[in-house]
Amino acid sequence: MKVRVDPEVCQGHGVCHMTAPDLFLLRDEDGQAYVEREEVPPGEEGLAQLAADSCPERAITVD
Ligand code: SF4
Numbered sequence: 001m002k003v004r005v006d007p008e009v010c011q012g013h014g015v016c017h018m019t020a021p022d023l024f025l026l027r028d029e030d031g032q033a034y035v036e037r038e039e040v041p042p043g044e045e046g047l048a049q050l051a052a053d054s055c056p057e058r059a060i061t062v063d
Contacts, residue, residue: 005035005059010033
């Protein structure tokens with residue numbers, strides 16, 4: 001499973017980071033979310049999907 005954050009859409013609410021802090025990090029400058037690795041570690045697929053479903057801006061895609 002791969003996960004991505006669209007920087008054009010992310011508004012920095014931080015819900016993804018609260019949901020899955022190991023997957024989504026927030027930039028100090030503007031609070032925008034990013035992932036260090038697009039490949040989701042085994043066992044964390046559910047968290048990645050939950051974060052995507054919880055993002056108010058629909059900025060997260062998983063596939
Ligand atoms: S929840 Fe969505 S809008 Fe908020 S920081 Fe995460 S990716 Fe960005």
